[in-house]
Amino acid sequence: xxxxxxxxxxxxAAIYVAEQSINGNRASLKGISKEIxxxxxxxxxxxxxxxxxxxxxxxxxxxGGFEADLKKIKKIKLIEIVVAIDGSLPEGKCVLGLSKCSxxxxxxxxxxxKHIKRDILEMLEKxxxxxxxxxxxxxxxxxxx
Numbered sequence: 190x191x192x193x194x195x196x197x198x199x200x201x202a203a204i205y206v207a208e209q210s211i212n213g214n215r216a217s218l219k220g221i222s223k224e225i226x227x228x229x230x231x232x233x234x235x236x237x238x239x240x241x242x243x244x245x246x247x248x249x250x251x252x253g254g255f256e257a258d259l260k261k262i263k264k265i266k267l268i269e270i271v272v273a274i275d276g277s278l279p280e281g282k283c284v285l286g287l288s289k290c291s292x293x294x295x296x297x298x299x300x301x302x303k304h305i306k307r308d309i310l311e312m313l314e315k316x317x318x319x320x321x322x323x324x325x326x327x328x329x330x331x332x333x334x
Contacts, residue, residue: 191309192271192274192275193274193275195231195234195235195274195275196270196271196274196275198225198227198231198232198235199235199238199239199270199273199274200267200270200271200274200321201224201225201227201332201333202221202225202227202232202235202236202239202245203239203244203245203257203265203270203318204318204321204322204325204332205221205224205225205322205325205332206221206239206245206255206256206257207245207257207262207318207319207321207322208322208325208326209255209256210256210257210258210259210262211257211259211262211322211323211326212326215248215252215253215254215255215256216254216255216256217254217255218232218233218236218254218255220254221236221255224332224333225332225333226333235274236255238273238274239270239273239274240255241273242269242273243261244257244265244269244270244273244318245257246258257318257322262317262318262319262322263317263318263319264317265317265318265319266313266314266315266316266317266318267312267313267314267316267317267318267321268310268313268314270318271313283296283299284296284298284299284302285297285298
């Protein structure tokens with residue numbers, strides 16, 4: 190909804206890889222693609238970006254795949270994944286798509302939406318990859334329905 194499709198897939202992929210790592214497994218490209226319901230080629234590009242940004246690791250070889258550093262996932266924030274994939278946050282963008290929307294020249298929903306944007310940014314800065322993956326493991330949330 191507020192993220193690009195690539196970012197949505199990237200978040201889900203990072204959660205799935207972290208979940209598998211917590212359970213002592215590596216995740217394969219095919220497994221990730223299936224779990225997040227994303228085309229394999231698109232998933233591969235997203236995973237490359239996550240590896241390049243040190244969110245997950247790629248292990249080569251016959252027993253290779255993707256894994257997450259269990260110490261790092263406690264520190265990796267959702268905002269890092271969003272910035273890695275989308276390059277920026279949606280916070281500076283007008284909810285109605287106006288090119289000039291500010292306190293001085295607000296769009297019709299600016300003053301109501303600015304509080305929501307602040308809350309979203311706070312959530313992105315506080316939510317950890319570890320917390321999201323453990324939520325899935327504990328059955329409190331899911332990656333697909």
